Amino acid sequence: MKTCLVVDDSKVIRKVARHILETLEFNVAEAGDGREALAYCQDTPPDVVLLDWNMPVMSGMEFLRALGTSGMSPRPKIVFCTTENGVGHIRAAIEAGADEYVMKPFDRETLESKLQIVGLA
Amino acid sequence: MELSPVAMRAFAGLLKDRTGQELAASRHWRIETALKPLLRDRELPSFDSLAAGLADRRDIKLADAVVEALLNHETFFFREQAAFNMLMAGPVEALAAARGGTRRLRIWCAGCSTGQEAYSIAMAFADAGDRWRAWTVEIIGTDVSASIVGRAVEGCYSQFEIQRGLPVRQMMRWFTPDGDDWRANADLRRMVRFERHNLLDPAPFPGTADIILCRNVLLYFAAEERTRVFDGLAATIAGDGCLMLGAGETVLGNTTRFEPDAAQRGFYRPVA
Ligand SMILES: C[S@@+](CC[C@H](N)C(=O)[O-])C[C@H]1O[C@@H](n2cnc3c(N)ncnc32)[C@H](O)[C@@H]1O
Ligand SMILES: [Mg+2]
Numbered sequence: 240m241k242t243c244l245v246v247d248d249s250k251v252i253r254k255v256a257r258h259i260l261e262t263l264e265f266n267v268a269e270a271g272d273g274r275e276a277l278a279y280c281q282d283t284p285p286d287v288v289l290l291d292w293n294m295p296v297m298s299g300m301e302f303l304r305a306l307g308t309s310g311m312s313p314r315p316k317i318v319f320c321t322t323e324n325g326v327g328h329i330r331a332a333i334e335a336g337a338d339e340y341v342m343k344p345f346d347r348e349t350l351e352s353k354l355q356i357v358g359l360a
Numbered sequence: 361m362e363l364s365p366v367a368m369r370a371f372a373g374l375l376k377d378r379t380g381q382e383l384a385a386s387r388h389w390r391i392e393t394a395l396k397p398l399l400r401d402r403e404l405p406s407f408d409s410l411a412a413g414l415a416d417r418r419d420i421k422l423a424d425a426v427v428e429a430l431l432n433h434e435t436f437f438f439r440e441q442a443a444f445n446m447l448m449a450g451p452v453e454a455l456a457a458a459r460g461g462t463r464r465l466r467i468w469c470a471g472c473s474t475g476q477e478a479y480s481i482a483m484a485f486a487d488a489g490d491r492w493r494a495w496t497v498e499i500i501g502t503d504v505s506a507s508i509v510g511r512a513v514e515g516c517y518s519q520f521e522i523q524r525g526l527p528v529r530q531m532m533r534w535f536t537p538d539g540d541d542w543r544a545n546a547d548l549r550r551m552v553r554f555e556r557h558n559l560l561d562p563a564p565f566p567g568t569a570d571i572i573l574c575r576n577v578l579l580y581f582a583a584e585e586r587t588r589v590f591d592g593l594a595a596t597i598a599g600d601g602c603l604m605l606g607a608g609e610t611v612l613g614n615t616t617r618f619e620p621d622a623a624q625r626g627f628y629r630p631v632a
Pocket of ligand 2: 247248249291292293294
């Protein structure tokens, strides 16, 4: 079974994502900010990280950069999932190494197809 | 609100006349859900009054609206990703080898809905680096529904539509935000031509098509009409051309004019 780490400061979003991911037969773990997520990844690397942008303590971008310099290999796939829907943000995320990008709000079809694109569903 | 057998027959008859599709009585609830917004728009009290309006025959727009509402237009970018990759690597390359003289390929997306399938093909060609630089690749998308063809021409997609199946890099390369939507850039739109066309009619262009995609269209056709469509496609496809159906669709039992491609699942060859 594939594992997805859902990183979002909103409990509601984590719950929605978890529900969808479980119907797609993922093992789901949760983190409320980037630092928690980083600790989780170093301990038990997931196959994919669903990553919010704006979070307290450590943002999605800061997490992505920290993950990059941590030298983790293989690095989990990174799918941003955020309300930051402007092209500037999307471009920055791609440049920082994100594999895919989900603009909130999203539905099951969106998530499933993005996970397929990164080779995981 | 009840859908009476009389009204059901009226809707089913109209849809079959116009498109060849059959309405299964078992899908009552779907028909009711599909037509309810139309009742509201037209301020009609019941499905029977809608059926009576159809019988009147003066209101052509009403019939169009009913057909429109009953059609299933579901589609998305790179639907069945693996099949798309196979199409490009297999049949497209094989045909290219045979068309080196003219360097022309014609691809017909029959039943293209809102255009995602045709645009996906266009992006697959355009994103292949220099591979197709010296080629003329004609991509034609057709659908029986005029309003759907209008949407395909516009190339405007909601946030849900644009994210379904389309990799973010291709979204950024080929689309631009337009209010809450994303619109296909002019260079992508130029690669595809859309037309209204009914598959029960002769092909919408003279000559042949090298590749025909007719995916997730013939599922709901009545047997006789389905065979008729396959005959029409057989008359339009190049002798060495290739027909692609949706996952779970087949020609077997529907026509003898195509046979499965032994090497590639989901692809069919015209029988000489
Ligand atoms: C479910 S969509 C499939 C779209 C796309 N080919 C795909 O696989 O994603 C089926 C489309 O076929 C169209 N269609 C139904 N009957 C047709 C007919 N007789 N001639 C042409 N198109 C038809 C519908 O309007 C609808 O847009
Ligand atoms: Mg947040």
